[in-house]
Amino acid sequence: MSRPALLSLDDALLQLLAHAQALSRVQTVSTFDADGRVLAQDVVSALHVPPQDNSAMDGYAVRAADCVQAGAVLRVTQRIPAGAHGTQLSAGEAARIFTGAPIPPGADAVIMQEECESLDGGTHVKIGKAVSAGLCIRRSGEDVARGAKVLAQGTRLTPAELGLAASIGLAQLQVAARPRVALFSTGDELVMPGDVAPEAMPPGAIYNSNRFFLRAMLMRLGCEVTDLGIVPDNREATIAALRDAAQHHDLILTSGGVSVGEEDHIKPAVQALGELNLWQLAIKPGKPVAYGRVNRKADGQADACHFLGLPGNPVSSFVTFLLLVRPFVLALQGVTQTDIARTALPAHFDWPRADKRREFLRVKRNAQGGLDLFPNQSSGVLTSAVWGDGVVDNPVGQTIAKGDTVHFISFAEWLT
Amino acid sequence: MSRPALLSLDDALLQLLAHAQALSRVQTVSTFDADGRVLAQDVVSALHVPPQDNSAMDGYAVRAADCVQAGAVLRVTQRIPAGAHGTQLSAGEAARIFTGAPIPPGADAVIMQEECESLDGGTHVKIGKAVSAGLCIRRSGEDVARGAKVLAQGTRLTPAELGLAASIGLAQLQVAARPRVALFSTGDELVMPGDVAPEAMPPGAIYNSNRFFLRAMLMRLGCEVTDLGIVPDNREATIAALRDAAQHHDLILTSGGVSVGEEDHIKPAVQALGELNLWQLAIKPGKPVAYGRVNRKADGQADACHFLGLPGNPVSSFVTFLLLVRPFVLALQGVTQTDIARTALPAHFDWPRADKRREFLRVKRNAQGGLDLFPNQSSGVLTSAVWGDGVVDNPVGQTIAKGDTVHFISFAEWLT
Numbered sequence: 102m103s104r105p106a107l108l109s110l111d112d113a114l115l116q117l118l119a120h121a122q123a124l125s126r127v128q129t130v131s132t133f134d135a136d137g138r139v140l141a142q143d144v145v146s147a148l149h150v151p152p153q154d155n156s157a158m159d160g161y162a163v164r165a166a167d168c169v170q171a172g173a174v175l176r177v178t179q180r181i182p183a184g185a186h187g188t189q190l191s192a193g194e195a196a197r198i199f200t201g202a203p204i205p206p207g208a209d210a211v212i213m214q215e216e217c218e219s220l221d222g223g224t225h226v227k228i229g230k231a232v233s234a235g236l237c238i239r240r241s242g243e244d245v246a247r248g249a250k251v252l253a254q255g256t257r258l259t260p261a262e263l264g265l266a267a268s269i270g271l272a273q274l275q276v277a278a279r280p281r282v283a284l285f286s287t288g289d290e291l292v293m294p295g296d297v298a299p300e301a302m303p304p305g306a307i308y309n310s311n312r313f314f315l316r317a318m319l320m321r322l323g324c325e326v327t328d329l330g331i332v333p334d335n336r337e338a339t340i341a342a343l344r345d346a347a348q349h350h351d352l353i354l355t356s357g358g359v360s361v362g363e364e365d366h367i368k369p370a371v372q373a374l375g376e377l378n379l380w381q382l383a384i385k386p387g388k389p390v391a392y393g394r395v396n397r398k399a400d401g402q403a404d405a406c407h408f409l410g411l412p413g414n415p416v417s418s419f420v421t422f423l424l425l426v427r428p429f430v431l432a433l434q435g436v437t438q439t440d441i442a443r444t445a446l447p448a449h450f451d452w453p454r455a456d457k458r459r460e461f462l463r464v465k466r467n468a469q470g471g472l473d474l475f476p477n478q479s480s481g482v483l484t485s486a487v488w489g490d491g492v493v494d495n496p497v498g499q500t501i502a503k504g505d506t507v508h509f510i511s512f513a514e515w516l517t
Numbered sequence: 518m519s520r521p522a523l524l525s526l527d528d529a530l531l532q533l534l535a536h537a538q539a540l541s542r543v544q545t546v547s548t549f550d551a552d553g554r555v556l557a558q559d560v561v562s563a564l565h566v567p568p569q570d571n572s573a574m575d576g577y578a579v580r581a582a583d584c585v586q587a588g589a590v591l592r593v594t595q596r597i598p599a600g601a602h603g604t605q606l607s608a609g610e611a612a613r614i615f616t617g618a619p620i621p622p623g624a625d626a627v628i629m630q631e632e633c634e635s636l637d638g639g640t641h642v643k644i645g646k647a648v649s650a651g652l653c654i655r656r657s658g659e660d661v662a663r664g665a666k667v668l669a670q671g672t673r674l675t676p677a678e679l680g681l682a683a684s685i686g687l688a689q690l691q692v693a694a695r696p697r698v699a700l701f702s703t704g705d706e707l708v709m710p711g712d713v714a715p716e717a718m719p720p721g722a723i724y725n726s727n728r729f730f731l732r733a734m735l736m737r738l739g740c741e742v743t744d745l746g747i748v749p750d751n752r753e754a755t756i757a758a759l760r761d762a763a764q765h766h767d768l769i770l771t772s773g774g775v776s777v778g779e780e781d782h783i784k785p786a787v788q789a790l791g792e793l794n795l796w797q798l799a800i801k802p803g804k805p806v807a808y809g810r811v812n813r814k815a816d817g818q819a820d821a822c823h824f825l826g827l828p829g830n831p832v833s834s835f836v837t838f839l840l841l842v843r844p845f846v847l848a849l850q851g852v853t854q855t856d857i858a859r860t861a862l863p864a865h866f867d868w869p870r871a872d873k874r875r876e877f878l879r880v881k882r883n884a885q886g887g888l889d890l891f892p893n894q895s896s897g898v899l900t901s902a903v904w905g906d907g908v909v910d911n912p913v914g915q916t917i918a919k920g921d922t923v924h925f926i927s928f929a930e931w932l933t
Contacts, residue, residue, distance in 0.1 A: 136733040146715075147714075148716075148718065150723070150724075152718060152720075153720065184704065184707075184721050184750070201829065202706075245900065260733035261928075264727065264831055265726070266710075267729040272709070288617065289598070291600075293688070294688040297686075299686045302686070304568075304569065305600050305619050308566075312683075313548055313680050314679050316549060317675075321552070334599075334600070419677065419680070446860065483660060483677065483680050484667070511930065512933075514929045516675060
């Protein structure tokens with residue numbers, strides 16, 4: 102009747118991230134193809150953005166001193182489309198100007214065309230309101246100043262960062278190489294979809310589903326995934342699969358085979374090839390998780406491949422991936438900030454049973470801004486993760502009453 | 518001094534979605550590769566998941582009637598690993614059982630091994646607590662019942678849905694074809710990063726940045742993107758580019774060239790080839806947006822390619838993409854639910870100036886659970902979208918005081 106001590110999620114994550122040294126491999130990619138990748142260098146701007154003061158509007162560039170009152174009539178002496186540049190603007194003059202075009206010397210404001218009236222076939226313009234200096238001018242360097250660090254090493258790139266890098270002229274970016282992850286499942290009961298039709302499934306057999314979402318989530322996180330399939334439930338096959346995978350991968354990820362049941366062959370196999378820490382985490386779902394290292398050479402541990410073993414229950418596998426594997430593979434790419442945003446939202450449900458483990462309850466935001474609970478929180482039920490759009494991170498020993506404020510994590514934040 | 522009437526965002530979106538008929542092309546893809554795609558069929562389960570009652574734990578299957586009190590000693594008569602199946606369990610007997618293994622006939626509960634004590638070399642077991650029927654049993658069909666619709670046509674697939682589809686044996690899924698989107702920018706002032714070094718940029722020139730984030734966002738939404746580059750600021754080139762693009766695409770997306778400035782050639786070109794609606798939206802950033810259709814054949818409008826024109830300012834382009842193009846390209850794939858989740862959060866800033874347009878203020882969640890405002894909300898400043906992790910959707914005419922509850926939209930929700 103031994104009961105292994107439970108490890109807290111925070112302690113497990115700390116231990117895990119201490120092992121997740123950033124990989125040294127970097128890669129140069131087109132800025133077009135850098136979405137989701139992690140910067141391997143600081144990005145410093147070689148220029149001002151915008152490069153010079155320019156017009157924020159289609160309209161007329163003027164000297165504010167000429168327009169202290171509404172109704173000023175100015176002579177239109179030049180025309181500056183975007184891409185062109187103007188000449189000196191003298192007193193009493195206006196320049197027809199378009200969005201993005203540089204402000205001509207002498208001008209200090211732009212008035213939008215909707216507030217102007219073109220006169221005498223366009224040779225003059227009547228300015229409809231009083232104008233103050235600086236109006237509708239985008240200042241040189243307003244977006245980015247020359248020499249400024251605009252993006253830091255370790256930043257995970259999203260579309261906005263690609264745009265910013267392009268705006269300072271960068272056609273290529275140095276990014277961390279994709280972590281190479283070998284993925285497999287263990288369990289003789291597992292059958293691959295397509296191999297056996299539903300009506301022909303033998304008793305005890307179940308379809309493998311974990312590899313489908315684990316692979317998709319790894320790819321969303323920038324990993325290169327090798328799918329090694331289902332490894333038979335015996336020690337020799339497992340050792341052979343692990344040894345082979347270690348040679349060409351940074352991480353071996355498995356689901357199943359890490360609980361304390363004696364039918365699991367993953368544990369002795371990893372132990373034979375390196376080292377293994379078996380954790381019973383104080384979280385629900387997702388208790389058994391293992392971290393280890395598989396040596397690449399027979400003579401020592403200097404060169405080893407990471408090993409992470411997730412539980413076999415689909416929801417446990419899904420949740421432990423997001424809590425532990427996600428920050429781990431991001432850290433392998435040099436991401437320093439792997440925390441996930443939590444939002445305080447009202448529970449629109451009761452959760453009367455306190456648990457001694459920290460719970461991640463599958464919930465969905467409703468139209469009233471609150472959270473509804475999926476009725477079946479069993480860890481085998483993957484529909485909860487499909488129905489829900491996130492989880493409540495519920496502390497140890499905490500009950501929830503309708504109206505209580507709880508910590509919500511959106512799947513979108515985790516999966517982006 | 519004409520001032521065109523402003524259209525509300527909601528009205529524009531309604532008009533836009535009325536045009537966005539789902540494309541009829543479908544495609545069969547491996548479930549492994551279906552992440553982010555949209556289901557073109559309902560998915561109905563041909564089996565129960567799990568297929569039979571099975572053990573949620575490694576432990577012992579028992580008859581609850583034998584264990585009404587703690588301390589019962591039972592004879593261990595069989596052993597059922599996952600993938601195997603057991604035989605009839607009689608009174609006074611227990612079966613060693615492992616997670617996922619089917620419950621043997623006669624047994625009605627499982628007790629986890631941590632609460633048992635193996636006796637006499639494993640021939641007997643002492644059950645550490647009283648056991649009630651149903652304990653630690655996962656019921657057949659608990660996750661999915663045979664005949665149930667588990668996923669509806671129009672669902673956008675995420676990793677969890679792939680797992681669920683796999684768990685009912687689906688190796689392939691029917692999904693909507695990727696919308697084919699032709700992307701280009703207009704503006705003689707635009708230079709592609711890499712074509713000219715920062716120190717050699719001529720006056721008035723700026724780097725094109727919009728195509729980088731627009732392309733990345735389209736790809737995140739499942740589109741197949743053709744990059745047509747920067748089209749010169751003249752009517753003939755623009756007409757030629759549009760006519761050509763319309764032949765092989767579902768949507769032409771441009772940035773720049775849709776404001777009321779006379780230097781824009783997009784408008785007359787689309788009008789010459791089909792029809793165009795120019796909108797001045799009551800939103801900030803992002804005022805000028807155009808929707809139109811480009812006929813594929815000279816003789817009529819029956820067969821036309823959609824056209825969407827976004828403003829050229831980077832932030833305007835970014836925000837109008839998320840507000841309008843995102844739901845549009847999802848609707849082309851048959852997604853019926855394109856709304857985005859808003860969360861009520863406290864503003865940790867003041868916004869004293871009410872605007873007559875609905876504003877999308879770039880903000881960042883802070884460690885205290887509130888929102889900080891990016892100081893420069895100018896629409897040319899793309900750094901606001903990099904610094905921020907979302908926007909506040911601020912109604913027309915609304916000021917914000919520190920502590921007020923505002924509507925936050927996370928970029929993660931928009932970009933997933």
